[in-house]
Amino acid sequence: MRTETLPSCPDVAPAMHDEAATLELTILMPCLNEAETLARCIVKAQAYLARSGVAGEVVIADNGSTDGSQAIAEAHGARVVPVAARGYGSALIGGIRAARGRYVIMGDSDDSYDFNALEPFVEELRQGAELVMGNRFKGGIMPGAMPKLHRYLGNPVLTAIGRLFFRSPCGDFHCGLRGFSRDAILRLDLQAPGMEFASEMVVKATIQRLRIAEVATILHPDGRSRPPHLRSWRDGWRHLRFLLLFSPRWLFLYPGFILFAGGLGGMAWLLPQARAIGGVTLDIHSLLYAAVATVVGLQSVLFWVFTKIYGTREGMLLEDENFNRRLRRLSLERGLVAGGLLLVLGVVLGAVALGTWGSVGYGSLHPEATMRLIIPSATAILLGFQLIYGCFFISVLEIRSSRSGG
Secondary structure, eight states: OOBOOOOOSSSOOOOOOGGGTTOOEEEEEEESSOTTTHHHHHHHHHHHHHHHOOOEEEEEEESOOOSSHHHHHHHTTOEEEEOOSOSHHHHHHHHHHHOOSSEEEEOOSSSOSOTTOOHHHHHHHHTTOSEEEEEHHHHOBOTTSSOHHIIIIIHHHHHHHHHHHHOOOOSOTTOSOEEEEHHHHHHTOOOOOSTTHHHHHHHHHHHTTOOEEEEEOOBOOOOOSSOOSOOHHHHHHHHHHHHHHTOHIIIIIHHHHHHHHHHHHHHHHHSSSOEEETTEEEOHHHHHHHHHHHHHHHHHHHHHHHHHHHHHHTTSSOOOHHHHHHHHHSOHHHHHHHHHHHHHHHHHHHHHHHHHHHTTTTOOOOHHHHHHHHHHHHHHHHHHHHHHHHHHHHHHHHHHHHHHHO
16 A cells, blocks of 8 residues: 655545545554554454455554555555654544544554454444543453553543533543544544544543443553653643543632632631630731632633633633623623722722821821731721723633624
8 A cells, every 4th residue: 555645634634535435434553663463453354344344444644654664554455654743643633634434443562452342433433422542440450461550540631620620421531442433533633643543532522412321341551662652740730630621610710719709708717816726826927828819710620711711712611601601791891890899809908008007296106906807907908909901801802802703
C-alpha cells in the first residue's frame, strides 16, 4: 500500500473519500516505534475484516517511527498516514481525518487489545451509537496488563471525576479501544495533542449529547519489551487539568461560592467581638482571613461567569438558557449600582475609622477595635471594584458574542 502525507490538522487534512466511498469501517492504530507488536495487531484486524465481511481498511497513523514500523505496516497491507505533530492525540486526529470508513475503531498498537473481536463495537455503531466505549473493568484486566496505580487509583478516580463533572455514562474514560462515527467525532473538533485526547473525546461527546454506548473489553498485557509511552503522573495531571478546564462549575463556581458564603458568614460572626471555640479565641486575624475568603470567592464566581460566556461562544460548552436568563437580569447598570454601593459602604466605614483615630489625636489605637472597621471597609472597596470591572468585562464578552452570532 502507498504512504500518504496529509498536511495540517494539526499536520493532517481531511482525506478524499471519493475513491473508497463504500468503506464501512476504518481500524485505526496510532504508532510510534511499535515494530515488536504492530504486525500482530494488523494481522488480527485484517482477520476480523475477512471473517466478518465488513468492507474496511487498516490505517496506521505513524507519529515519526524510526524502527521500521512503516515498512512493517505496508508489508501487511495497512495504509500508513504519517503525522508530523507529535503526541498520541495528534496521531489519532490525523488518522481520523485520513480515514475512509464511515465508522472508525481505534486501538493501541501494542497488542493489548484484540482487533479480531470487534463485533460488539460494529453492532452498536450499526444500531446508531455515535461513540462506543470499551470498558476494561467490565470485560476483564488480565494479570500484568495494567499497573496497580492505574487500576486502583488513576483510572477509577479520573473516571469518577469525569462522570461527576459531566454526567457521562462511561465507566472507563481511558480505554484505548473505542469506536465512533467518523463524521460525528470530526464535528467535535478535537484538539488535545497528548494522552488527554482520550478524555477530550468522551467529554465533548457527552457535552454535545452524542449517542454513547459501552461494551465490555478485555485488556491484555502489553506485548512490547520496552516501557510504554504513558507517563503516569504527568499524563494523569493532564487528564485532570482537562476535566477541570471543561467544567467551570467545579473549577470556579462551587469553590468560589463556598469561599464567598463561608467568608461572609465568618465576617458577620467576628465583626461584633472576638469569639471563643473551646480553648481557641478567634479575633481580628481570623476576621482578616474571612475577608480574604470573601474576596477570592467573588472573584472565582466571576471567573465562572467569564468562562461560561467564552466557553459557550467557542463551542466548548452547551448553551444554558437558565444561565443566559440570569445573566440578562444582571445588566451592566445593575452591576455598576451594586458595585457603587459597596464602594460607598467601604468609604463610609473608612471615614468612621478615620474619625475614631482623630478622636485620640491620631495617636496610638487598639488594633482590636479599629481593625473591625478597617477590614470590612477594605473588603467592601475590593468587592465593589471587582463587581464593577467584572460587569464591564462581561459586557465586552457579550458584545463579542453578539458579533460572532451575527
